[in-house]
Amino acid sequence: MKYTTHLKEIVMLIKELVSIPSPTGNTNKVIEFCAQYLKGLNIEMKRNHKGGLLITIPGKNNEKHRMLTAHVDTLGAMVKEIKPNGRLKLSMIGGFRWNAVEGEYCTIETETGHTYSGTILMKQTSVHVYKDAGEAKRNDENIEVRIDEKTTNAEETRMLGINVGDFVSFDPRVQLTASGFIKSRHLDDKASTAILLRIIKWIQEEGIELPYTTHFLISNNEEIGYGGNSNIPTETVEYVAVDMGAIGEGQSSDEYTVSICAKDSSGPYHYGLRKHFVNLARENKIDYRVDIYPYYGSDASAAIKAGHDIVHGLIGPGIESSHAFERTHESSLMNTEKLLIAYIQSPLVI
Incomplete structure (x- = not known):
């Protein structure tokens, strides 16, 4: 089934998410909001002991699983x-x-x-x-x-x-401009969370059958380094953090494309999975950038450090002025959404 972007709903969902205070350690309200958004979709959801929200969608292949995560905890x-x-x-x-x-x-x-x-x-x-x-x-x-x-x-x-x-x-000070920009604190990582939530809703509403059982973790401790390093089912082969692309001097990421991370401060991400993202972007005419983030870590790198035997990757919308007065553009959200839709319906890289 051809996927039609739900950009307007994603933007409004971002506006709602950033308006819910959720500094790391005090995230119950925003996690409950996410659970309520998915309520009624006949979907398997549970809270882990850390307070994160784990959603599981069965796929054709239940022997090998995928996992995607975005986080709702913020600076504070x-x-x-x-x-x-x-x-x-x-x-x-x-x-x-x-x-x-x-x-x-x-x-x-x-x-x-x-x-x-x-x-x-x-x-x-x-x-x-x-x-x-x-x-x-x-x-x-x-x-x-x-x-x-x-x-x-x-x-x-x-x-x-x-x-x-x-x-x-x-205060998030969220603003939506006529030119398609979203200005707000906490786009890291509530922009990615909104995209994942809308994709989950699409899968359930349209009855999409995924090739592999896929888990989605709405993480709530990423900003302090350990939001997604546990509760990873043993069948998981690929683990993808959906988090912001860092923009600045010397960076290739921008506010209009999906950013594919090759390396951050933890080291290189899985080369095969990175190339898979690039190939999917090219095949589907998705605007992308490959980049390196020098002072950055993700829930995927935390999972690797915790000892999980997984293939890990990192993609997400480009966020200007990260950890300060952040901004992104609708086109970056749309390109990220399209790449994620292509990815969850694609073959595994191993």
Whole structure:
């Protein structure tokens, strides 16, 4: 059956996903959203002990399996300390730099589920007070959260129910432009998650029979390195992480094509599987780029490090300004979707 892209639905699904706070360690709401999206499709779903969502679709061949994963956990922070002035010192969750969130609106979620808004600022923000406002280091000591409540000391902040260990999430500021761009935090990796969810829905609604039993893992610990390194069925032969292509100077990835990773900081991805992706892209007239990401790791590389005997690959939409003010284009989503559809219906490489 010829596949017709569901681009508009994928874009709106991305908008919904990025709007659900889900820093690593606090992902239950977004995982539940994914489960609800697939509810009623007569599909096998279960939660692993880590809290991720595992979906299994039987195929013609049940002796050898495929597995694809995308992650919904995002960058974020935790309250490290309540300062004497009532503001909050943060501890990072995930690999970002403080300058990437300076000036950002945020949400503090207490242990009871109550939320407060705030702004992430340098304590030396006011140029009328601090001579070094522009030169001061953006680091743990100087970054703080200004809470949008009347609090001037640590005790007043604690009276709000805010404590050390509370999660802090960043405002996504999602925007969809008339020119086809999606601007938002957390496109890493909710853009890929939206694509996988829509493909799963298509398979079930159209009654597509896959050549191999295929598992889809919506991972929730990728940003700290171990979201998809377990719960891999022993029959799994190929394991593909669907995650962002990193864009920048010296990179071949862009916002309009699907990125196929040849190597990241963990080392090369499986050469045969990489060539298979390239051949599928050429055969199906899919715009693609092959790239190397120098400071990057994925759930697929985590699975390899965990000792699984699998063939591993990595593809995904190109994301500009990763781990900061991210952006991609509809054409990148569409090319990624098309390559994934071709892949799940193709022969294994081994």
